[in-house]
Amino acid sequence: MIKIENLHLSYQTDEGMVHAVRGVNIDIAEGQFFTLLGPSGCGKTTTLRALAGLETPADGEISIDGKLVYSGPKSINIPSYRRDIGMVFQSYAIWPHMDVFENVAFPLREMGGRMPKSKIRDKVLAALSLVQLDGYEDRPAPFLSGGQQQRLALARALVKEPKVLLLDEPLSNLDAKLRDEMRTELRDLVKRLGITTVYVTHDQLEALTMSDVVAVMETGLIVQESTPFDIYEEPRTRFVAAFIGQTNFVEGKIDAAANGAGRVGSVATSCGSLRCILPDGAGIGDAVSVVVRPEDVYLADQRSVDGDNMVTAEIAEIVFMGETLECTAIVGAETMRLKLHPSTRVEAGQSIKLVFPADRCRALAS
Amino acid sequence: MATRTLDFPKMRFDRRKLNPWHVTIFLVVTVLVAVPVAILILGSFSNAKMPTDFTWATLTFANYPEVWLDPGTYNILYNTVVYVAGATFVGVSVAAILAWLVERTTIPGKIWIYAGVPLALAVPGLLQAMAWVILASPRSGFINRFAMDKLGFESALIDIYTLGGMIFVEGLRLVPTAFLMMVPLLRSMDPALEEAAYTSGARPLSTARKITLMLMAPGFVAVTIYQAIIALEVFEVPGVLGMPADIHVFSTRVYMLVAEAEFLPTYGQANALAMLYLGVALVASYFYWRLIRRSERFTVVTGKGYRPKLTPLGKWHYPAIGFVVLFMVLAIILPFLVLLYTSLVKTLQPPSWDVFSTMSFKWYSWVFDYGRFGSTLTNTFQMVFATATIVTVLSFAISLIVVRSKFVARRVLDQMAFMPHAIPGVVMGLAFLWAFLQFDKFTGTAMFGSIWSVVLVFVVSFIAYGTRTMNAAILQIHSDLEEAASVSGAPPWRTLWRVFMPLMMPSLVGIWVYVVLLSVRLAGAPLILYEGRRTEVLAVLIWYLWDDGEWEAVAAMGVMLMIGLFTLVLLLRGLGFGRSMAQAR
Numbered sequence: 001m002i003k004i005e006n007l008h009l010s011y012q013t014d015e016g017m018v019h020a021v022r023g024v025n026i027d028i029a030e031g032q033f034f035t036l037l038g039p040s041g042c043g044k045t046t047t048l049r050a051l052a053g054l055e056t057p058a059d060g061e062i063s064i065d066g067k068l069v070y071s072g073p074k075s076i077n078i079p080s081y082r083r084d085i086g087m088v089f090q091s092y093a094i095w096p097h098m099d100v101f102e103n104v105a106f107p108l109r110e111m112g113g114r115m116p117k118s119k120i121r122d123k124v125l126a127a128l129s130l131v132q133l134d135g136y137e138d139r140p141a142p143f144l145s146g147g148q149q150q151r152l153a154l155a156r157a158l159v160k161e162p163k164v165l166l167l168d169e170p171l172s173n174l175d176a177k178l179r180d181e182m183r184t185e186l187r188d189l190v191k192r193l194g195i196t197t198v199y200v201t202h203d204q205l206e207a208l209t210m211s212d213v214v215a216v217m218e219t220g221l222i223v224q225e226s227t228p229f230d231i232y233e234e235p236r237t238r239f240v241a242a243f244i245g246q247t248n249f250v251e252g253k254i255d256a257a258a259n260g261a262g263r264v265g266s267v268a269t270s271c272g273s274l275r276c277i278l279p280d281g282a283g284i285g286d287a288v289s290v291v292v293r294p295e296d297v298y299l300a301d302q303r304s305v306d307g308d309n310m311v312t313a314e315i316a317e318i319v320f321m322g323e324t325l326e327c328t329a330i331v332g333a334e335t336m337r338l339k340l341h342p343s344t345r346v347e348a349g350q351s352i353k354l355v356f357p358a359d360r361c362r363a364l365a366s
Numbered sequence: 367m368a369t370r371t372l373d374f375p376k377m378r379f380d381r382r383k384l385n386p387w388h389v390t391i392f393l394v395v396t397v398l399v400a401v402p403v404a405i406l407i408l409g410s411f412s413n414a415k416m417p418t419d420f421t422w423a424t425l426t427f428a429n430y431p432e433v434w435l436d437p438g439t440y441n442i443l444y445n446t447v448v449y450v451a452g453a454t455f456v457g458v459s460v461a462a463i464l465a466w467l468v469e470r471t472t473i474p475g476k477i478w479i480y481a482g483v484p485l486a487l488a489v490p491g492l493l494q495a496m497a498w499v500i501l502a503s504p505r506s507g508f509i510n511r512f513a514m515d516k517l518g519f520e521s522a523l524i525d526i527y528t529l530g531g532m533i534f535v536e537g538l539r540l541v542p543t544a545f546l547m548m549v550p551l552l553r554s555m556d557p558a559l560e561e562a563a564y565t566s567g568a569r570p571l572s573t574a575r576k577i578t579l580m581l582m583a584p585g586f587v588a589v590t591i592y593q594a595i596i597a598l599e600v601f602e603v604p605g606v607l608g609m610p611a612d613i614h615v616f617s618t619r620v621y622m623l624v625a626e627a628e629f630l631p632t633y634g635q636a637n638a639l640a641m642l643y644l645g646v647a648l649v650a651s652y653f654y655w656r657l658i659r660r661s662e663r664f665t666v667v668t669g670k671g672y673r674p675k676l677t678p679l680g681k682w683h684y685p686a687i688g689f690v691v692l693f694m695v696l697a698i699i700l701p702f703l704v705l706l707y708t709s710l711v712k713t714l715q716p717p718s719w720d721v722f723s724t725m726s727f728k729w730y731s732w733v734f735d736y737g738r739f740g741s742t743l744t745n746t747f748q749m750v751f752a753t754a755t756i757v758t759v760l761s762f763a764i765s766l767i768v769v770r771s772k773f774v775a776r777r778v779l780d781q782m783a784f785m786p787h788a789i790p791g792v793v794m795g796l797a798f799l800w801a802f803l804q805f806d807k808f809t810g811t812a813m814f815g816s817i818w819s820v821v822l823v824f825v826v827s828f829i830a831y832g833t834r835t836m837n838a839a840i841l842q843i844h845s846d847l848e849e850a851a852s853v854s855g856a857p858p859w860r861t862l863w864r865v866f867m868p869l870m871m872p873s874l875v876g877i878w879v880y881v882v883l884l885s886v887r888l889a890g891a892p893l894i895l896y897e898g899r900r901t902e903v904l905a906v907l908i909w910y911l912w913d914d915g916e917w918e919a920v921a922a923m924g925v926m927l928m929i930g931l932f933t934l935v936l937l938l939r940g941l942g943f944g945r946s947m948a949q950a951r
Contacts, residue, residue, distance in 0.1 A: 052561075052564075052565055053564070053565075054561050054564065054565070068628070079564065079569075079570075080564035080565050081564045081565070081567045081569050081570075081573075082567070083561075083565075085565055085567075086565065087561075087562065088564040089558045089561070089562060090558075091556060091558050093556060093558035093559045093561065093562035095559055095562070095563075095577060095580075095581070096581070097580045106566050106568070107567055107568075108562070109564075110566055110567040110568040110569075110572065111567055129667075154561075156562070157565075160566075160567065167566070201928065239680055261742035267680070338720075355379050
């Protein structure tokens, strides 16, 4: 549905040239909810704006629904207003001089060929009811609350039934509770409509809960692209692991390579030798970071054996969070975060034995 | 919670107890603004020959029919409407194009345009008009002489002594302030509003028409009305260009009625006409005030960092640069060069090689030897410095009460301080003329005929500007900063001195310099209040010397004045004051 090939984009700022997008490739299937995730300045918004035709790339190709809308080599650049898209801006960009109805009717009035008044009315009302803004059509646009403006922006983006919906951090200006509601509501809505959606956010929770595919960007490049589950479970780089969820890193060197069964090998760290999943093509002596999620660590019991990555630790701090017990533990020279079951009986200063399950430990090239 | 109930004393006071300081300021502003206007109104119903003859027995309605039944009044009304509409149209359109070019296109040398256009502020209307008389008066203007002598034209090519001439010169004069008001208007618009239209399928032209223009409309109309009020108020340009040809507008007619009063006392009539003039100005100001009120609801600014899309000029590149250069030449360079040339020649004549060889500084020494120049210069300095200082201090006191205190009448105080904005300088001069004469009659002092009369009129005229700017500046200083000083143990006056004043300093200095710039240029009110040498300021001297035909001397003074004003404008820019100056209105 959407294909972006080798996209490059740079622009001039007061501090000089910024190479914001440096060779991005994206392929989005029809009806997919695709999320660009990354910290600010990683190029995700710029990529989205290039897709919308609001920025002119330096090189590359973009096609929407099989139609080439930008091509550096072929000197094609279809302007925004002729691309079959709808877009929601971070600031919503609700036109303050129009009422709710006119804001939504605008894209329809701009469509080629005169649409009969009654049809415009029907479509606008349908779009408003889609976002649960029925009855607001005569309200002047500035007199809406933040959440209502957000819905209005969505209705405006959807009213002409575009092939592609582009969302630029649409939830970031809402308060926390409203954001939680809108997350599921927005996802349900676009899935029900079956519209291909590109979503830009820096919020990992939004990315994980809403998307079919997440692409994590760093300094103008996509560093990993897969399903939310895989992104979380199998981060490919240290950056991805650190950006999504809480993570412990233990630095070390590979001392035994993967043997037949799976890709499990052994890494020498300050906590002792840890058995873990090694990256493809890693050899003995490579420096790696071993990644362990806090919720994967558990207290050793009678059934645990030495081969299970059992280490001795000292609890430094305990925070009771309700559903979990968040602990900070000193293991050798490392400080690690753990999430234990709330019923676990531990105290600060206590010496305990922890298990890092080998199939939950992942070594990444550092 | 205990901390909630703690009330830091600071500058807030018990609501039930009136602060004597607040009351004093309130009374001062009331006397300054309300009393002269009341006397002006009363005077319009009096048939006293001179303001000093005023008694309650002289009250009559006769002045109003006199003015209203005079066909000349309608002629003046017509001239005023044409002149104001024309000048505003020229000024605002040129400013809009310039602002759009620098804010939204790829025109090169933007920094020169930002710096150059406001320089036109340094060309007083009086000198701008005089320079154009030298260039384009029908018989001796350089342009017309050249056309007739060298190109063989039968008659004058252009005549500056016309409504058209007035529109042109006043139009040029309006550009810098209109430009300074429009730049932030364009800059504060969120480009996402336009981008949303593109992604909705609107073409650029359609977007410009339905989104950009509509969003700009309230601000644009407000700028237009504001500029129309200035054009309505100005005396110098119609005075130099209209009066010799008997083309009168309100400001010049009121002046004439007063100036001729020596032979034929018509003060009551002048007042009655001034009332009409004042009425028009008040209506315009009312609409302006309503508009800026409404436009505040149009919260277009969202606070995201904007990188607006610049329109490539393409084949319009050179015409655009040409337009900018043409404006600079017509508004700044040409008037300056014409006056410089005039000040250096022996007697005024069109430029030729012979003339250049005989140039000298003769007229400059003439000016310095001229007896009245020294005293005028002293008067002017006295007047300008006193005005600027009083305006700055008074506005600061007023704004502090309006913005930070709980004084019961703070709203009224704010509106009263804004009101003089709607009163044309000539009318203000007339109102104060009456007020001073009455004051002197009762107290035996000599306010009228002293330089302080001019100072007082200007102070009242400029506190509207001063308080607007000051309100904005004080609002920007978050009260947290002061509260932090309070809880750190600083008593109120220390907080004021250590935290508040240093933060306010750029605004205070900026207002001071801008008032200097304004008061040195204006001739209207000082001319009305002119009463011998002790009230003579530079603008008045220039006016009378011009009337006596001493154009070369006027040019010499003009050149020196303009160099001083250029320095002041650059100083203002250095203070980064251009933007806040425009936003405060």
